[in-house]
Amino acid sequence: MFFHDELRTGTRTELGTKWTPMGHRPVAPVKIGYESVWLYLTSCPLTGEGFAAFLPRLDGEQFQWFIEQVQTCLISKALFIADGATAHKAEFFAKDKLRFIRLPTACPELNPVERFFKEVRRQLKSRVFTTLEQAQQCVQEAVELLADKVVSITAFPYIRDASNQY
Template identity: 65%
Template sequence: MLFLKRFSELRADFADEAILFHDELRAGTRTELGCKWTPMGHRPLAPVRIGYENTYLYLTLCPFSGQGYAAFLPHLNSEQFGWFVEQVQACVGPKSLFIADGATAHRIDLFDERKLIFERLPAACPELNPVERFFKEVRKQLKNKVFDCLQDAQSRIQVIVEGLFAEEGKVISLTCFPYLKNTTLLI
């Protein structure tokens, strides 16, 4: 509840288009299994590959406008995160709010405070991050898929992400949570 109160205070200082949420999606050559329908008495068959190659999709999006910034990077660490933040800072307006979880890679010293103001989400509260809802849609389309190499996985994820952003209003309908729209009710 403290974050919601803090968010409502912060929201007064920023335009809706200047509020950004961030998270990373780990994906790779390991098959993510999902539910499959089969006739009663038959075992569901699904191709599986136990792979150990991973990539990270870094994604920052604005739930109010549906605009996003994304990149595939090989690791989740402060160096890679710092590079990504630089790219986002180059694209955003004069002052934006950047909200992310408390991962150790998310360091405040990587931000130019004149461009991006960094705010952490509370620990163990992924339900407050709208990017998690976006990733749920991505993962849904990756279920039971086998990728022979990391490039295949990245290509498929890129197609999914581009499709979600291309669909009119899809990102906003997925990510603009009621608590974001109705912050005035929290004060």
Template identity: 35%
Template sequence: MGAAISLRDDFDGCDLRQLAKNCRDAKQTRRLLSLAVIYDGRSRTDAARTGGVTLQIIRDWVLRFNAAGPDGLKDAPKTGRPSKLDEHQRRALIEIVERGPYPSVEAVVRWRLKDLCAWILSEFGIAIDECTVSRELKNAGYRRLTARPQHPAQNEFAVEDFKKNFPTELAEIRNRLESNTPIEVWFQDEARVGQKTKLTRRWAKRGTRPRAPKDQRTKSAWIFGAICPARGVGAALILPKCNTMAMQLHLQEISSQVAPGAHAVVILDQAAWHMSAKLEIPDNITLLPLPPRSPELNPVENLWQFMRDNWLSNRVFKSYEQIVDICCRAWKRLTDQPWKIMSIGLREWAHR
């Protein structure tokens, strides 16, 4: 048997153990620790036992380490089969995914993987399977997401202008106040919670259809809710009707939750009871209406979805009183988690 191959002399056992301590590659770590045993003067058999491998593999590790140092103990990346799509074809795929299908042309209202496979075949003459298309889209950062409803008459330019001009609006409100008055940005909205609750997604075995209770009765209540994401606080009332009187009560509740000495800019939609001339606006509140048909600018909409998905759906309410009780408990649970209000409510255009 030939003599054992010596390790390079610019490392020692301590060096390799320190490298192994900082290494995030489990396989490279195991190889470094095995070679550290040899540097300590122990046998190759002990090194093989430490690494859980044979003597031949230890010899291969020594050769790789002598040739390239610690980097030689890394596994070479597996290139695999080259992609069937080039960069130009990938960009074309992303473009049609972004624009969506034309129902009158493609005869579908949303892209399925099989539709994209057929498009690639007709456009580039490349036969590709659905798994490959899915992998290409995921590598580009795309996922299957639920679409948010958008009013067909929404003015997208008005939405962008509102976000762009918001700092100016805030500065004008600040100029009308006493100097050094802190400004708080609040968002307000209301949601109806009734016996006809929604059914949410749930974990179940593939191929089955899980069941959940669904009531058909019509008793309901309204949650008037508002949040200040910067402080992680909220103000809400559970009321039987949604009208100007209810809005007046909610404004008084918001006013009581504004920090002492501060002024609240309450952003809300242009519902009739929000803009009514009969409202008596508290002195520490200024109402700022959103552009028409733009609920996506109001994070309280996302708050309602979170509460429904986690606390209010898949239920059978026995009475109006139970609806009020559960809504109160849900809002209390929310306000006990200020970080959740911040996570859902903070918007770059409003808080930058």
């Protein structure tokens, strides 16, 4: 069982909260303007196994390429669970490898990859990236840093309970 989502990242500064003494305004560097790239991430909350790639856009063509890469790595058939983004089309899936299941609309709390991305974004707070490559490198380092924690971050009780029934 794999859950999937995409994270848009780039040169725009991710703002966050800061503690400052009473009466002082927090100061943080900010970059205006935006070049972006998408991190496509698919992971299994039960085993921590995952697939990731930086792609230039979120569209059907990029998603299809990503799905083809995931399917070549799979040994057995699996569920692929994702939100209802227009790029996520069921016809991209080889029926003998992945079965696509769409999450209900407006329910990001059901997708554990969203929780993983929340942790990744913490690493990006108040950082200024002058190039897209710097932003990509920081996201990659954050994902690698959190790789050992995928199960503890994403194995929601409803997922563990469902897997125990089968």
